[in-house]
Amino acid sequence: MALVKLQTQNFRNLEPDAVGFSPSFNLLYGANGSGKSSVLEAIGYLGLGRSFRVTRHQAVVSHGQNKLTVFGALDAGLSERPEEIESRQQGAAQRLGISRDIALKETMLRVDGEAVRNLSALAMRLPVSVIDPGVFDIVAGGPGKRRQFLDWLVFHVEPSFSSLWQQCQRVTSQRNQTLRNGRIDESLMRVWDSQFGALAESLSDTREGVFQQFRATFEEVLKELDAGWTEGLKMEFYPGWDRSQSLVEVLKAHREQERRMGHTLYGPNRADIRLKFGGRPVAETFSRGQQKTLVILMKIAQGKVLSDLGKQVTFLLDDINAELDVRHRIMLARKLQELRCQVFITSIEQPEPNVLWAGRQAPEYRMFHVEHGKLTEE
Secondary structure, eight states: OEEEEEEEESBTTOOSOOEEOOSSEEEEEOOTTSSHHHHHHHHHHHHHSSOSSOSOGGGTBOTTOSEEEEEEEEEOTTOOOHHHHHHHHTTOOEEEEEEEETTTTEEEEEETTEEESOTHHHHTTSOEEEESGGGGHHHHSOHHHHHHHHHHHHHHHOTTHHHHHHHHHHHHHHHHHHHTTSSOOHHHHHHHHHHHHHHHHHHHHHHHHHHHHHHHHHHHHHHTSOOGGGTTEEEEEEOSSOTTSOHHHHHHHTHHHHHHHTSOOSSGGGOEEEEEETTEEHHHHSOHHHHHHHHHHHHHHHHHHHHHTTOOOEEEEOSGGGTOOHHHHHHHHHHHHHHTOEEEEEESSOOOHHHHTTTSOOOOEEEEEEETTEEEEO
């Protein structure tokens, strides 16, 4: 599915006018503060249920307002399936909506006009992948960034993952509360350990299965790159504990350590994708340029896994000119074109399609100038 219409109300400085987009590439440019990143942020609300720029809803709602709304219409995108192409030509669409009342701290979600309870109902219909300056922390940052990267893919591949993850989060929270209570009730801890262990095994099996798909796809993408460092690169999934032992045994053996720290130290909450070159972490051995290339290829492989399953990803490329040189931007644009995904690219300077797609036919695209929160198509 692709987002072909967006309308917002009280969302940062964006005008409330509805805007139509291409199911392929959309190029947005304008001065700093013009609202171009806010457009991507609004799209992110539909596909992620939150902002990818800030953590608080209050920072997103227009000044002096208490409620924000984001509405989007989807069509079949660039699907090759005959029945979906026909539905797109007929203008058939799904409608997604999210509103947040800041004063009441309430979020309302709608799909085709009907209220839904979970954000997953929106996210499943609009897979949104963000590439902005912060994304390069996937390699350079801590395990949490890589775990988030993997879980986004697992969520879109395995429908059961969302429920498993939520259950595991609840039990982890209960364990942490018990660990922080001072004197531990061992009988209660055994109950939480048993529940946590069972959920952890299921969750880790699910993650491991999707990781194997991702790694196989990533290795295919890697072969297309002519660079010496690709030969020695190793990627492994770490579930959060040594699975040669049951998690219950590991937790029991480290009870005193967890009590001192006051939180759960082993389990799926500690999972990671370990990236090494020559036996050392790539964050220590790769140059900044190599790290950026690696993250781009990981994002491409992530999108390709879903593309192979018939799902079109909407990529949001926010201000990547600040991080990527022309060579990397060309590589990214070409790879995304090959994936037949939907792409939104923001920049300060007016984009030059003949540069992005030098030597090949440019895809269908629409270009917008953004000024004072208003999009004008050019």
